[in-house]
Every structure is written in structure tokens, then in C-alpha cells.
Amino acid sequence: SSELTQPPSVSVSPGQTARITCSADALPKQYFYWYQQKAGQAPVVVIIKDSERPSGIPERFSGSSSGTTVTLTISGVQAEDEADYYCQSADSSGSYRVFGGGTKLTVL
Amino acid sequence: QVQLLQSGPEVKKPGASVKVSCRASGYTFISHTISWVRQAPGQGLEWMGWITVYNGHTNYAQNLQGRVTVTTDTSASTAYMELRSLRSDDTAVYFCAREGHIRGFDYWGQGTLVTVSS
Numbered sequence: 696s697s698e699l700t701q702p703p704s705v706s707v708s709p710g711q712t713a714r715i716t717c718s719a720d721a722l723p724k725q726y727f728y729w730y731q732q733k734a735g736q737a738p739v740v741v742i743i744k745d746s747e748r749p750s751g752i753p754e755r756f757s758g759s760s761s762g763t764t765v766t767l768t769i770s771g772v773q774a775e776d777e778a779d780y781y782c783q784s785a786d787s788s789g790s791y792r793v794f795g796g797g798t799k800l801t802v803l
Numbered sequence: 804q805v806q807l808l809q810s811g812p813e814v815k816k817p818g819a820s821v822k823v824s825c826r827a828s829g830y831t832f833i834s835h836t837i838s839w840v841r842q843a844p845g846q847g848l849e850w851m852g853w854i855t856v857y858n859g860h861t862n863y864a865q866n867l868q869g870r871v872t873v874t875t876d877t878s879a880s881t882a883y884m885e886l887r888s889l890r891s892d893d894t895a896v897y898f899c900a901r902e903g904h905i906r907g908f909d910y911w912g913q914g915t916l917v918t919v920s921s
Contacts, residue, residue: 730848732848739911740907743905792838797847
């Protein structure tokens, strides 16, 4: 089964750019998704299909992929972006879903 | 608007079973899959399994095979997740989530805290 590896934490100052990576042990040939989860709340999807923003998600959120690594980029980080972020994909057959371990974004 | 409303918190003893419900509204229930995702205290998200509502097909995470069952009642637009032989490390918030068509988990329930304690 696929495993997705994220850094446990990322810290940036307000206005800077935060980059959160997600590395797959093998390319699952499936899309990646990114979720934001604030304390005590359910996750919210912020990037779909590797790099698309759902409606209502600010433009400062973007996604990209290169090889077996996908990256969530938050440009001009704001205090309200402080949260846990999770990448998610599926196995090569599309039968199972998998989450990365999560990254805590701290806005200094 | 799309909503997923879950049942309330549960406290169970080790070895018991728990069944959590997730009532959907605001969309055609059979047109989307429903997944269950859990989150232990202070830990990350763990996908548990899913059901294709229109035909009842299920897939479960390998580490939960044999202990978890996901079902639906289409007449009530409700999905259920039953977890058996509960252990203390099953203590977690359990979420149901709708999977959009190549849109990821686009709607989530509010979460149900299940506490397993003797």
C-alpha cells in the first residue's frame, strides 16, 4: 500500500510563503488532495486534483507535483492559516484511500 | 446545502461494539461514496473504509479488516460504521466524509467521539 510522508511541522512568519511537502513511496498514479484542519474542527479540502482550488478557497493556496512529491504552497501566509495540513491520495487501483501523517503549520 | 449529521458521543468498554450513524442531506445520497475517517487524540487522520452507496460495495483499510463494517440505509439517506472488539486505542473522533467526483472528501460530518475505557 502507498505511504505518504509529510514533515511534522513548518513555521513561517506572516506574509511569508509556506511550503508543505508530501512524498509518496511509489507514484500511485492517482490525484492528490490537501486538507486544512483547525483545532476541534473537521478537515476542509483546499486543493483537489493535485493543483486545483475548490471554490471558496483563497488564491494564496496552490498545489504542485514533481516526481513522487507533491507540494502545498501558501503564499502570503496569514495568522488564520495556522492549522494542520494533510495530503491524501489513493492506491494505484483506486480502491483504498491514504492520508499523510499531517504537518502542523505555525504562523510565528 | 450538503450536510452530514453524525450521531452523538459514545463511551464503550473494551471488547464491546459501537455503531456510528451519518445522515446525509442536500444531495442525492446514492450518487456519492461515503468514507469513514478517524482521528485519535493528538494524532493524524486515518482512513478506515468506504461504501459505494448505489451498489453497497465496500473496501476497508487492511488493519481494520474483520472489525469494521460500513453499511447504508438509502431510504433514510444514512450511512453507518460499526467497529467491533473495541480496544483502548480505538478511542478517537470518527468522521464520515462524502467523496466528490475527483474532488476529494468535499463534505465532512461534525465528528463523533468514541471513548473506549474500562
